[in-house]
Amino acid sequence: MALRRSLKYINGAVKMFPSNLKQACKNYSDCPNFPGAKTTWTEQLQFTKPSSYAPIPVYRVLNRKGQVAAQQMEPNLSEDVLVKMYKTMTTLNIMDKILYESQRQGRISFYMTSYGEEATHIGSAAALDLDDLVYGQYRETGVLMYRGFTLQQFVDQCYGNIDDKGKGKQMPVHYGSKELNFVTISSPLGTQMPQAVGSAYALKGTERVVICYFGDGTASEGDAHAAFNFAATLGCPVIFFCRNNGYAISTPVSQQYKGDGIAAKGPSYGINTLRIDGNDVLAVYNATKLAKEFSISEKKPVLIEALTYRVGDHSTSDDSSSYRSMEEVSNWATSDHPTKKFRLYLQSKGFWSDEKETALITEAKNDILTAFSLGEQKTKHKWTEMYEDVYKFIPPHIKKQQDDMKKHLEKYGKHYSLSSFKQ
Amino acid sequence: MALNSARKIAEKCGKCAERRWFSHFAYSPDENVNIAGEKAKMNMFQAINNALDSALRTDSKAIVFGEDVGFGGVFRCTLDLQKKYGKERVFNTPLCEQGIVGFGIGAAAAGLTSIAEIQFADYIFPAFDQLVNEAAKYRYRSGSLFDCGRLTVRAPCGAVGHGALYHSQSPEAYFAHTPGLKVIVPRGPIKAKGLLLSCIRDPDPCLIFEPKVLYRAAVEEVPLNDYQLPLGKADVLVKGSDLTLIGWGTQVHVLKEVAALLKRDYQVSAEVIDLVSILPWDVETVCQSAGKTGRVLVAHEAPLTAGFGAEIAATIQENCFLSLLAPVCRVTGADTPFPHVFEPLYLPTKWRCLDAALQLINY
Numbered sequence: 083m084a085l086r087r088s089l090k091y092i093n094g095a096v097k098m099f100p101s102n103l104k105q106a107c108k109n110y111s112d113c114p115n116f117p118g119a120k121t122t123w124t125e126q127l128q129f130t131k132p133s134s135y136a137p138i139p140v141y142r143v144l145n146r147k148g149q150v151a152a153q154q155m156e157p158n159l160s161e162d163v164l165v166k167m168y169k170t171m172t173t174l175n176i177m178d179k180i181l182y183e184s185q186r187q188g189r190i191s192f193y194m195t196s197y198g199e200e201a202t203h204i205g206s207a208a209a210l211d212l213d214d215l216v217y218g219q220y221r222e223t224g225v226l227m228y229r230g231f232t233l234q235q236f237v238d239q240c241y242g243n244i245d246d247k248g249k250g251k252q253m254p255v256h257y258g259s260k261e262l263n264f265v266t267i268s269s270p271l272g273t274q275m276p277q278a279v280g281s282a283y284a285l286k287g288t289e290r291v292v293i294c295y296f297g298d299g300t301a302s303e304g305d306a307h308a309a310f311n312f313a314a315t316l317g318c319p320v321i322f323f324c325r326n327n328g329y330a331i332s333t334p335v336s337q338q339y340k341g342d343g344i345a346a347k348g349p350s351y352g353i354n355t356l357r358i359d360g361n362d363v364l365a366v367y368n369a370t371k372l373a374k375e376f377s378i379s380e381k382k383p384v385l386i387e388a389l390t391y392r393v394g395d396h397s398t399s400d401d402s403s404s405y406r407s408m409e410e411v412s413n414w415a416t417s418d419h420p421t422k423k424f425r426l427y428l429q430s431k432g433f434w435s436d437e438k439e440t441a442l443i444t445e446a447k448n449d450i451l452t453a454f455s456l457g458e459q460k461t462k463h464k465w466t467e468m469y470e471d472v473y474k475f476i477p478p479h480i481k482k483q484q485d486d487m488k489k490h491l492e493k494y495g496k497h498y499s500l501s502s503f504k505q
Numbered sequence: 506m507a508l509n510s511a512r513k514i515a516e517k518c519g520k521c522a523e524r525r526w527f528s529h530f531a532y533s534p535d536e537n538v539n540i541a542g543e544k545a546k547m548n549m550f551q552a553i554n555n556a557l558d559s560a561l562r563t564d565s566k567a568i569v570f571g572e573d574v575g576f577g578g579v580f581r582c583t584l585d586l587q588k589k590y591g592k593e594r595v596f597n598t599p600l601c602e603q604g605i606v607g608f609g610i611g612a613a614a615a616g617l618t619s620i621a622e623i624q625f626a627d628y629i630f631p632a633f634d635q636l637v638n639e640a641a642k643y644r645y646r647s648g649s650l651f652d653c654g655r656l657t658v659r660a661p662c663g664a665v666g667h668g669a670l671y672h673s674q675s676p677e678a679y680f681a682h683t684p685g686l687k688v689i690v691p692r693g694p695i696k697a698k699g700l701l702l703s704c705i706r707d708p709d710p711c712l713i714f715e716p717k718v719l720y721r722a723a724v725e726e727v728p729l730n731d732y733q734l735p736l737g738k739a740d741v742l743v744k745g746s747d748l749t750l751i752g753w754g755t756q757v758h759v760l761k762e763v764a765a766l767l768k769r770d771y772q773v774s775a776e777v778i779d780l781v782s783i784l785p786w787d788v789e790t791v792c793q794s795a796g797k798t799g800r801v802l803v804a805h806e807a808p809l810t811a812g813f814g815a816e817i818a819a820t821i822q823e824n825c826f827l828s829l830l831a832p833v834c835r836v837t838g839a840d841t842p843f844p845h846v847f848e849p850l851y852l853p854t855k856w857r858c859l860d861a862a863l864q865l866i867n868y
Contacts, residue, residue, distance in 0.1 A: 215615065249648035258647050265614065266647035270638045276604045277639070280611025280619070283568075304631070308604030315599055316608075471645045472684045474654060474708035477737065477785040480684075 138345045138357045140389055143364035146418050148426025150364075157367055159208075161433050167208050167228070167363060168428055169442060171200040171421045174224045176446045177233060178394070180454060181240060185254075185398040189458065190240045192254045196223050198361070198393030201420030202325050204228055205366025206386075210293060210374060215285065216264045217278040217294040219271065220255055221325065225295070229262040233450050237457035244461050244504055249471070272296065272303030275322070279313045279383075282320035286381055291374045293321040299330020301344045310351040313383035321373045322353075322385045325360065327392035332405040348385035360388030361420040364427070390420075464504040465491075528718070529664070529852050530758040534725040535695045542730040550720040552694035552727045553582045553659075556701040557620065559731045561590045564618050566655075567705070569595045571605055571622030579624060580661055580720050606632035606658060610640050613655040613710070620705060626662035626714055627671040633679070640710040641685030654708040659701070661717035662690070663755055664806055664852055668717075669845035675754070675807040675838075677783045680712055681816065687711040687736055688783040690754040694725045696781070699734030707736060716754040739787035741794065745776035748862055749794040749801045751817060753780040756804050756853065763858045773866055783813055791817060792824045799830035800865045804853045809837040831868035836861045 114123055143155045150156045159167075178195040185193040196203065203224025210216075216225055223236070234245070239257050242250030248258060248266060258266025265274070265281075278294035285292060300306060301324060313320050324344040328335055341347065348355030354376060358369045366388060373384035391414040395402045402411070416422075428434035469476060469484040476484070491498065547555065560567050569583055569590075575597040577584035587595040598605050602623055609621040623629045629636070636658070644652040664673050680688045687709050691697035697715060704711035742757065743764050750760040757779045767773040776794050780786060795801045801821055803814040818833040836853040844851055 217611075247648055247650055248646065251648060252646050256646070258650050260650040266643075266651055268639065268642070268646060270634060273607060273635060273639050276607025276635070277611030277614065279604075280608035280613070280617075281615035282611075283608070284612050284615035284617045304601075304603055305607055305635075308599075308601045308607060311599045311601065312604045312608050316596070471649045473687075474644070474652070479785055479788065 132341055135342070135346070137342045138355070138387075140357050140359050141365055141369060142359040142362050143368060144359075144362045144423055144427055146423065148423045148430065150427070155364075155368065157364055157371070159367070161431075163208065164428060164431075165433055167204045168421070168424055168434065170224060170228045171204050171363070171424065172439075172442055173233075173446045173450075174200055174203070174227055175421060176443065177227075177236065177450050178223075180447070180450050181237075182394075182398065184454065190254050192398055193240065194220055194255045194397045195394040196221055198391050198414060198419065199325055199327060200224055201363035201366055201424065202323070202360045202388045202390055205363040206293065206323055206370040209367045209370035210291070212263060213290050214263065214374070215278075215281055215290065215292045216262075217274040217281070217292065218264065218267055219274065219296050219300060219325075220267050220269070221297070222295045223255070223257070226257055226259065226262060226264050229259075229264065231257065231259055231262060231264070233453040234456065235259075237450075237453045238460065241457045241460065242462060243457060244463055245457075246463075249463050249467050251471075271300040272305035272309075275300075275303075275305050275309030276312055278320050278322075279309050279316070279318050282313065282318035282383070283316055286317070286319055289378060291319045291321060291377045293323055293370070295323045295325060297330060298324060298326040298328070298335055298338055298344055299333065301347070302330075302338055310347065310353060310383075310385070314352040317381045318383055319377040319381055320383045321370065321377060322383060323370070324385070324387045325390060326387055327360075327390045329392050329396070329402075329406070331396045331400060332402070334406075343387055343389070345385065345387035348387075353383050353385045355385040355387070357387045357389065360390030361418050361423060363420060363424050393419075462503045465500065528666070528722065529849065529854055530718075530755055531762055532693070532719070532723050532758050533761050534723075535693055538695055538726070538728070540695075540699075540728040540730065540732050542728055544726040544728050546724060547694050547727040548721050549691075549694045549697050549715070549723045550580050550582050552698040552725075553701060553715065554584055554586070555727065555729070556698040556705075557583060557586055558589070559702060560618070560620065560705045561586060561594060563731060564705075566616060567594070567618040567620060568612065569620045569622070570598050570608070572600050572624050573597060574622050578622065580717060582659070582715075582720075583622070602628055602631040603635055606635040606640065609656050609658065610635060610643065610653040610710075613653040614643065614651055616655070618655045618705060619657070621656065621658045623658060623660040625672055625674075625717075626660040626676050627674040629658075629660055629676060632658075636680065636686065636710075636712070637683050641683045643685075643710075645685060652708070653710050656710040657701070657704045657707075658710075658712050660712070660714055661720070662714035663716040663718060664843070664848060665718045666848065667845065668843070669848075670842045673806075673843040673848070675714070675805065677714055677753075678807055678811060678813045678816075681784045681786075681813050683784075685710070686784060689713045689736060689781065690783060691715065691781070692754060692757040692779050693719060693723045694727045696734060696779075698727055699732050700736070700781070702731065703733040703736050706733065711736070714754070718755055737782045737785045737787060739781055739790040740779045741776060741790065742779055743775065743777035745774040745798065747773045747798055747800065748775045748865060749778060749791075749798045750775050750858070750862070751778045751780055751791060751801065751803045752805060753783065754806070756806060759853065759855050759858060760804060762855045763862060766855065766859055767862060771863065771866070773862070775862065780817075786817075788820055788824070792821060795821045795825045795833075796828045799825075799828050800868075801829075801833045802836060802858065802862055802865060803833065804836040804858050806838050806852060808840045809835060810840050812837050831865045834861050834865055
């Protein structure tokens with residue numbers, strides 16, 4: 083409760099408009115009564131400029147040394163929860179390294195790491211319940227991991243093998259889980275945003291909230307505009323969670339927008355907004371917690387902009403050294419790194435040690451390598467699966483195409499790698 | 506003053522107005538409709554309103570939304586529904602088509618029966634990505650973990666006499682190329698009600714294009730009961746033996762007139778088929794007829810090149826090659842944008858269809 087009050091205070095401190103327009107209007111004999119805006123007159127002909135507002139400040143709990151900057155901001159989390167958060171961040175990091183390498187060896191076709199953004203995933207996931215519905219972009223692997231998606235499930239999806247619940251139809255990293263309320267990822271950017279709003283409309287009036295993750299680049303898509311506006315006008319309990327990591331592939335944010343980041347868009351849509359340190363897992367936790375409470379009780383959206391840095395390449399198909407300096411990257415990888423910062427905090431509380439760290443790394447590596455070799459050996463779904471799930475029931479014209487392929491394979495099967503599919 | 510003089514001119518020129526807004530088709534109501542229960546005279550917008558009412562009444566999870574649907578819709582299809590079912594279930598959205606369809610997909614994925622309206626089919630293109638990359642592929646890409654089968658998108662389509670480029674389009678062929686969607690076009694009130702209810706309750710995302718010129722022009726005795734008509738099934742409306750005429754939407758009525766002219770003036774027996782469903786389409790009914798008559802004319806308002814007629818023609822020649830007595834013929838809109846003052850020349854009128862049909866007979 084104390085936490086919520088103080089967070090509200092900070093939220094209120096950046097308010098720049100008169101809270102009671104009626105009051106302000108009383109000073110005028112003729113208030114404007116245009117339907118398009120509720121406001122006052124002015125006789126000053128002047129632009130409202132980007133510089134007319136102070137930039138929205140970045141909320142943090144931990145400083146760069148992993149110390150709590152203001153005591154009343156420390157969330158009251160148990161050792162168990164804090165350690166689970168840390169272990170997930172570290173395990174995510176190790177899984178990323180191994181799967182990235184395996185792509186480099188040509189064993190899986192594609193991969194995307196989450197380096198540097200671990201805190202945004204884990205802090206927000208820890209603040210939500212399993213019932214809350216997640217729409218992601220693609221770099222939210224840690225959210226799924228925190229919710230209980232197993233290492234084997236990650237590997238199986240990347241291989242598209244028989245145990246992939248997505249049945250091998252999508253590229254690696256396009257995870258989904260019905261049990262964990264994590265809507266299957268798709269490649270087109272921003273499309274998940276108005277969808278998340280529609281789902282939030284469906285959940286309105288329940289204790290559940292929808293969280294929708296997206297990057298700073300995606301915020302430029304038309305669907306982002308649609309989503310913000312629909313969520314506000316239709317009163318939807320959705321948390322828009324922007325991972326502003328400075329780059330969309332090679333495009334720096336200076337070529338993405340000219341305003342005060344993504345956060346400044348929120349109030350213009352009538353959306354309560356928080357800008358936070360995305361490398362501070364406790365700040366992410368507090369912000370998401372407050373956003374959920376507010377969204378459910380007020381039936382309104384919240385926008386969170388988590389400032390962070392994409393330490394890894396965009397994907398395995400990208401070499402980021404061709405558009406940014408390695409010095410810049412290594413600065414972020416060493417100082418202010420979310421996992422390192424959080425570890426310092428845990429150590430100061432006596433919840434973590436070098437011994438525990440070594441044991442965790444060894445165990446995580448073993449677990450991932452075991453899952454990896456198991457996943458690699460598994461067969462793929464039967465080839466007929468390709469024609470399933472287009473519609474709920476297979477229509478005649480698709481059935482015919484499946485039958486034609488069967489006949490083709492009877493004659494020419496030896497030219498296809500049929501042995502890798504289930505018979 | 507200006508208004509009065511405008512009124513006077515309009516009164517004087519009643520006949521020129523008639524000429525200007527002339528209809529390129531004569532509506533023929535469905536006969537022998539085998540649906541039990543009471544019937545009432547309705548035009549197509551009333552039948553659609555009746556279907557939406559039924560959907561909202563029988564399914565507490567159903568919602569209806571889009572631009573201006575709250576006050577009844579610019580074509581009156583959602584009239585009184587907000588009064589009856591409340592603002593939470595029938596509501597206006599901001600003016601943004603990609604938002605409307607994206608919102609509808611998400612609502613459907615979370616369990617609501619979403620019935621979205623796009624004000625004109627011409628304005629569905631901003632939602633093309635959401636329909637083609639998202640709605641159509643939702644089930645497939647997730648291995649059936651998630652789906653948006655409870656989504657239906659309604660959009661007025663087709664020529665209306667003076668709609669020009671952006672109030673006349675027939676975009677069905679764009680969507681026919683998209684596995685995962687179902688695409689439907691009704692020819693009148695009875696079909697519109699039954700097909701719309703089927704779309705709403707179908708487990709796959711459906712697009713239903715409603716020929717807007719029929720909203721008021723088409724009047725029929727529509728059953729008041731809740732009924733559904735099959736998707737993916739064509740209707741043989743007129744039986745014949747010399748020639749098969751295939752169309753959908755308003756064009757069906759043009760083809761029925763052509764069949765009557767062929768019979769009366771040329772003693773040619775034409776079979777008329779309403780395709781009804783563009784995706785998946787009824788290959789069996791079409792090929793059975795083509796195999797029997799050996800001559801096929803497909804007519805649609807949309808442009809020729811890569812229009813859905815091309816798909817039908819290719820399939821017929823593949824399946825009925827030995828039965829064909831003449832090449833499959835297509836009579837369609839021109840490969841131009843849909844024009845304003847030239848509309849009468851653009852459309853596949855009964856005279857263009859008749860001309861082509863006689864060429865097929867004399868081939």
